[in-house]
Amino acid sequence: MIASSNWKRNFFTIWTGQAFSQFSSSVLQFAIVWYLTDKTGSAMVLSVAMMMGFLPQGILGLFVGVFIDRYSRKRIMMISDSFIAVASFIMVIAGWMGILSTEVILVVLLLRSIGSAFHNPCLQAVTPQIVPSDQLTRCSGYSQAVESVSQILSPAVAAVLYRSWSLSGIVFLDVIGAFIAVFTLGITVIPELHQDENRGKVQVLREAKEGFQILRSNKGMLGLVLIGSLYTLALMPTSALFPLMSMSYFNGTSMNASIVEVVFSVGLLFGSLLLARWGGTKNRVYTIIGSFLLMSFSLFVSGVLPPSGFYVFVICSWLMGVSGPFYWGAYTPLLQSNFEAKYLGRVLSLASSIRLLSGPIGLAASGVLAEKYGVEKWFLIAGGLVLVAAFLCIMISTVRNCDNR
Template sequence: MTITKSNWKRNFFTIWTGQAISQFSSAVLQFAIVWYLTDKTGSAMVLSIAMMMGFLPQGLLGPFIGVFIDRYNRKRIMIISDLLISAASFVMVVAGGFGRLSTELILVVLMIRSIGSAFHTPCLQAVTPQIVPEDQLTRCSGYSQALESVSQILSPVIAAVLYASWSLSGIIFLDVIGALLAVFTLGITVIPKLQQDETAGKVQLIREAKEGFQILRTNKGMLGLVLISSVHTVALMPTSAFIPLMSMSYFNGTSTHASIVEVMFSIGVLLGSLVLARWGGTKNRIYTILGSFLVMSFGLFVMGILPTGGFYIFALCAVLIGVSAPFYMGIYTPLLQSNFEAKYLGRVLSLSSSIRLLSGPIGLAFAGVFTERCGVEKWFPIAGGLVLLAAILTVLIPCVRNCDKRVDSLNENAQIESEISTEKKAV
């Protein structure tokens, strides 16, 4: 079945309405869990483990999960993933009702939810080009970024109100309802079926995951962009973790000051997302990413050279970085979506996400040692330099600079597909 111009918007916004509700309820729960673990344990180690449980399964399992996304019905996978996430959360509701909501159970549930997200997120990204016309992918990505930024702005406030007046079990139950609403909107949405190879024998994870890497490797421009994005992640993941420390330690502020910076950043993301959704980016989308890198690098450099009385300039720089962020992520995903055939998107998107996620701990480890010795404020110019390096590499490497050329990439995909077919016959 083909999605026509007259109904693609209805399908896209039906899915994203459900996803926005689920995303918002999950964000509220995330803040509530952090506060709960802080109140109950007061342990930085427990909070670090909780953070690792949130993204490490996605990074480790991504290359293999993409095999299932490309082989089986993507709509069904998203529904099952949402049901798994809601079921895991419901276990915490039941445990809370019996007074047995332990830290260990919360960590296990966070891991299960992360596994569900590892299937759901790349699957949703792979489905989007099946619904949305290619020339609208960037705008729709801008809408998605806007919804995410609204969630980032409102969820801490709502979480604070609910945490003060409800039990944690009540907040968890709210997230269960959000996940079930996401399942409902997926159920009533029309998603074209790909000719996926469900009957082509047993799943061979290693071989099929390798095929996804071969497809990504053949498109040298997109592979280069994925690796450059890892440099970006090495810079930004520690930076996001250090912003509260800068607000409260370096600038001698309070948790209120830290919240102000987070909200200012989210407002910037919202503004940038709305501009991207309206504008759509430059004709060669790689130059939009380049602009994002340059603006972000400038903001980080300024953050790192401020005196201890420069908190409000620090907050304004957070807005600037927030504005620039959607012009990177809001373009990066559509570039991947439009450069590869739909039947390979699950593996390509999962693999690229894993590469980025696994580079994060490298940045956290290096930055943690560096800031202990040199001071947290010294990290920000380093982060700015890394993002500037990403911008320079984007310009200097010709295949990356010119990777926004769908025809060439599809020809390369056809070539590697022929090679894969030959390998299968040989086996």
């Protein structure tokens, strides 16, 4: 841990750069979705694009933690950000050459996801090297607030730029954001981990297995990771079904769908700022349980509303947004504080993989159920799954008591 007088400067320097990068990437993401919609009008293409965006992270996360724990985390993040920028620049070159196709965009999304597979767990692993353990939850709230602001502003900015710029111009914005992130990382002091055991030849499978054994040795945290996968299985499809719920079940328009998305993001921002101010409960598992209960309540109410209940659905969407940061803002610091720094890369990337790989199961199940029984029924099912997650946190003593502060 570096001197307490410097940790705030280092943390906020890193996150300023990450804020620029996250915002520009979010703008580009919306622009790509609209571009693919305009050019193809295919739901299948959009589904494949979503899979390209997160499936590589889920698969590679089983192994990338080995490199995060072995090599300079600062250097890995700088290389990852640069790799993502270069991958995006492929679209600019393809546009100049007149060969920008759906296939090229899907390949770029795949490459960006590979870069993120290294970058995201590495950033999470670095945070406890900088931030005092008693400030991790509060700093997680600040990070969630940055993400929420990005979600609120990026659709509007993307809409303006998409009408006035080419897709290549928006890619340039993302490249600039990535290099700002690289610059702020370059001027930040991040203590290196000195581990004699990490010298020598990389043995990916053995070291990845060791990371799983470390996670498994903490039964409470392993249980929380698996419960988090149940939460993801319920919520990832729900977010995908939000527009359909607004426009199909409530007979709304694209404007109604936009209102719901913006209100949800405002709820995220409110919850993030509240968590940053408050810091959560002393036992962070109770913060997670409270988040689950609020989310479950909001989903249940949404699922039983009549088609005339759109404005109540808007309120429920705000409550869903409010609940989110209290889960993520407590879950990540719990992982960060329960394992030694030298294992964090493997533990965090493995936990992320377990969570992300549950997403396709939920997406497949929700598609079938929504098609056969109605989209609102999935909200009831999701509410039930999240409620089960809350009760598991309460009933399993190792999970309930896994906060070691």
